[in-house]
Amino acid sequence: xxxxxxxxxxxxxxxxxxxxxxxxxxxxxxxxxxxxxxxxxxxxxxxxxxxxxxxxxxxxxxxxxxxxxxxxxxxxxxxxxxxxxxxxxxxxxxxxxxxxxxxxxxxxxxxxxxxxxxxxxxxxxxxxxxxxxxxxxxxxxxxxxxxxxxxxxxxxxxxxxxxxxxxxxxxxxxxxxxxxxxxxxxxxxxxxxxxxxxxxxxxxxxxxxxxxxxxxxxxxxxxxxxxxxxxxxxxxxxxxxxxxxxxxxxxxxxxxxxxxxxxxx
Amino acid sequence: xxxxxxxxxxxxxxxxxxxxxxxxxxxxxxxxxxxxxxxxxxxxxxxxxxxxxxxxxxxxxxxxxxxxxxxxxxxxxxxxxxxxxxxxxxxxxxxxxxxxxxxxxxxxxxxxxxxxxxxxxxxxxxxxxxxxxxxxxxxxxxxxxxxxxxxxxxxxxxxxxxxxxxxxxxxxxxxxxxxxxxxxxxxxxxxxxxxxxxxxxxxxxxxxxxxxxxxxxxxxxxxxxxxxxxxxxxxxxxxxxxxxxxxxxxxxxxxxxxx
Numbered sequence: 186x187x188x189x190x191x192x193x194x195x196x197x198x199x200x201x202x203x204x205x206x207x208x209x210x211x212x213x214x215x216x217x218x219x220x221x222x223x224x225x226x227x228x229x230x231x232x233x234x235x236x237x238x239x240x241x242x243x244x245x246x247x248x249x250x251x252x253x254x255x256x257x258x259x260x261x262x263x264x265x266x267x268x269x270x271x272x273x274x275x276x277x278x279x280x281x282x283x284x285x286x287x288x289x290x291x292x293x294x295x296x297x298x299x300x301x302x303x304x305x306x307x308x309x310x311x312x313x314x315x316x317x318x319x320x321x322x323x324x325x326x327x328x329x330x331x332x333x334x335x336x337x338x339x340x341x342x343x344x345x346x347x348x349x350x351x352x353x354x355x356x357x358x359x360x361x362x363x364x365x366x367x368x369x370x371x372x373x374x375x376x377x378x379x380x381x382x383x384x385x386x387x388x389x390x391x392x393x394x395x396x397x398x399x400x401x402x403x404x405x406x407x408x409x410x411x412x413x414x415x416x417x418x419x420x421x422x423x424x425x426x427x428x429x430x431x432x433x434x435x436x437x438x439x440x441x442x443x444x445x446x447x448x449x450x
Numbered sequence: 451x452x453x454x455x456x457x458x459x460x461x462x463x464x465x466x467x468x469x470x471x472x473x474x475x476x477x478x479x480x481x482x483x484x485x486x487x488x489x490x491x492x493x494x495x496x497x498x499x500x501x502x503x504x505x506x507x508x509x510x511x512x513x514x515x516x517x518x519x520x521x522x523x524x525x526x527x528x529x530x531x532x533x534x535x536x537x538x539x540x541x542x543x544x545x546x547x548x549x550x551x552x553x554x555x556x557x558x559x560x561x562x563x564x565x566x567x568x569x570x571x572x573x574x575x576x577x578x579x580x581x582x583x584x585x586x587x588x589x590x591x592x593x594x595x596x597x598x599x600x601x602x603x604x605x606x607x608x609x610x611x612x613x614x615x616x617x618x619x620x621x622x623x624x625x626x627x628x629x630x631x632x633x634x635x636x637x638x639x640x641x642x643x644x645x646x647x648x649x650x651x652x653x654x655x656x657x658x659x660x661x662x663x664x665x666x667x668x669x670x671x672x673x674x675x676x677x678x679x680x681x682x683x684x685x686x687x688x689x690x691x692x693x694x695x696x697x698x699x700x701x702x703x704x705x706x707x708x709x
Binding site for chain 2: 346347349350351352353354355356357360438440441442443445
């Protein structure tokens, strides 16, 4: 698939590209918006981080060891959970356990299905496929999983009266939390549905663009894009559902009581 | 099963040395209830009265296990409630919360909720269960088809009551049931509580900060302040000859009577 004729970017062409950032910084200075320093730091971070990742991937690709690839995937998942934890304003009880296991099972399961059954390359651990595909699936699922967790916390707090009324009328914790869970699940799915609906019209998706740039036939690149989008949708739904299914339980006691640490509205 | 008899009247609910300790936001332990013991008798209205923040709601919520005490015993009709499955307990002990929460559906569907949650066949609009519950709560069957959220607050609180009564509980807990209503509407509802407890031999436990209401409908009155029972007795004993300093002070605050 890889076209030998791909143009390598040498240092001078990269410098030329970086000139555009410098131009932006110049413009910021001229307009006195006072963001020059942050812009410079951010652009340098970007360059260094990407160079480091490229170098790391280069090593991983040449070592080509299944254990090393698995370790990288685990680190990716761990970082995703950490980013979610740092971002969440209202953490659900046992946040890291619930979110970590959901990402691991949800994203891991869908990635395995996609890589081994749909794409079906070999060897199964080929980092050239496994790492970027896992990255795309985790990256997208992470956002929806954050939404699901955040929304569930907000819904349970906001629906306290409804939940306690249901409990008084003999509902189990699961029945009492049903509307909150449904509403959180809906919120988690909406961005992915919107992305799917706009795909190819509003923007050309990154993976497809990248493949076309590196010389893949557009017809093949489109098929990959369709397949990965389906996998992302599946992973988003599966991961969010796992979070909600495990998450709501931690708001209740075994006696079907809403826990007291859920602030009263 | 040993049934407690107390002065010739059957004890339906009793608390024995109940304490409830919570941690506040700074992690310090705060006692919300301390050494609470009392009995509520069958077919009577027991009213727990006292200032806001005195632990009344926390107390009543323990009886259908919306909350859990730190220590102590609660006996329902001779049985320790912690030995009863919570879902079964809530079948026997119904509760009406302060703000009537109406599910976004018809009044009939709201009344069917307890059956829905328990996965039992839903009673129809003309069924004896529905008609009896409407009659007890003094609601017209014409309301059944209405969206419950479009009813007045007073009507909603009656639907709330009918919904609690429809499965035939032995005990009904009422947490400030009239505080969201205007005075005439609240008084009419209180009269309904009185009739139900007499006609159905139902045991009612009602929490309020409204002394006027308490004096009107209570068979037995408990004065709770600062998480402790300061005094108990009949309304005439407590309201005319208060003995505890706390109740004397509470009675002297006239705004308490106006609510």
